[in-house]
Amino acid sequence: MSRLIAHATPETTLTPADLADLIRNDPKVAEQFEQAYANAMRDAGNNDGVLGPNPRTSTPAAGVAMLETTEHNLTDLIAPIIDDLVADTWTWSTADLAGDTSTVLAAVQPPASSTMFTAAQLNAAQEHTAAIASLDPSIRPQATATAMQRDIDAPTGALLASMLMHTQDENADDRVRRSFYNRFRQGLDILDLDSIAYQMIDMNPDSMSHWLPQLAAANALHQEFRIPETTIARAPLSLLQLPRLGYGALNATTHEILNRWAERVFALEPQGDYFVKTGTFSSKFDFRNARVVSPSEVAELGDYLVAIHEQALQMASPLNERIVYGAGTTTEWVVREFVPDTEDSPTIYHGLPLRCEFRVFVDCDNDTVLTSVPYWESKTMRHRFAAMEDANHPDNRHDLITYLAAEPKLKRRFKLQHRDVERRIERLLPDLDLVGQWSIDVMADGSDLWLIDMAQASSSAFFDRVPARLRQPAEDPWIAQIAHALPNWH
């Protein structure tokens, strides 16, 4: 089979399309192709994900073992920190949903606050703080319920508010106002957190808690789709700061706090099979970090969340040639049931099963479906794997050939089923309590249709497929709720 891979080099006459034909028509060839790819990956010895080191590809933190060998009893010292962080975490879960919307609303409660009441408790708390402060920085927690490490000492919230105010300056021209808006949005993703910044980030309508409770409630009335069991946790401020510090900058004590916190707020089972993401972003392009399975990975699930969130935030870094903000604008981390691939689909992006998925654009103000498009759209996928500067990378050659082999089946399935999916969505819409236009992603597996993801239509790929006369821009939540509410400032 190494011959086939050799054929895939540019000098040969066998094109990716030829290879795709061979694979499509002979499962044995498909198997050999996968084996050759696995061997090539192993021989290359490069285990870093496409986005750099991450929990799956780097050596795990020393964790508990190290904590117990230090002179301090760190396990005992961090126990109350974890308790406080858990108490301060807002969560929402599909398990809370008994089928009517009042249950959903009841579940959306502010976190219980862990207040110290008695003098003895206060004393103990002060002693605890002093013990933590005396630790060497290499083992000192970088996040507690009340303290966290920052990069620079700047008033983030005030800076962000000032940028937002400049976007409203009627004397400035549009270009200047736009630039302040861009800096504001970039700042949400890259600056150290404070409580104002946290509240601003929390306003992103694309983040899961803003739409999943509503979607789940509507679906509970109609039972048109399945929804993966899901728990959303709003990360406490100090933990949400960790992706900003960077996964690689965390010491073993901090990893331990993070991972034990995750275990409790998500009620993790060591034998679980989970799909993890932030409220707005998954590691789908390096799927090794999107799925968390096996007890050792589950024990480090918090690490996965931080690493994924860091990748999303890095897209907004000023060091990038192209700065993309928004992917990391969320306070939420999400753990979902992993939906097994019952059709044994071929995989791209290091393990993502290529299943038929539908992106349905809807208008929630007049309860209509605007259009639907194949999620793995042909032109986009071919361009991604074959027409970008990294087209010769073995991953992209593998994914191109795999995609081409699967393409006819994906197209047939979409054609056959998209009207049915649209009609099912249409039936939910009168009960879907959201404002404006949205994209809803549906994944087919066997005879099941799974509701997977939503985002505001105007920030979703393929919005241009909605006829121009039907398209509505989304209201910007920061301009609408903050900038307009600010008093006359100029």
Ligand SMILES: Nc1ncnc2c1ncn2[C@@H]1O[C@H](COP(=O)(O)OP(=O)(O)O)[C@@H](O)[C@H]1O
């Ligand atoms: N619970 C799940 N189990 C298995 N695969 C999933 C699950 N959720 C999503 N996926 C797969 O991962 C892809 C990306 O997931 P999604 O939640 O839409 O993340 P993103 O925010 O990065 O778009 C989906 O299109 C689907 O193929």
Ligand SMILES: [Mg+2]
């Ligand atoms: Mg998505």
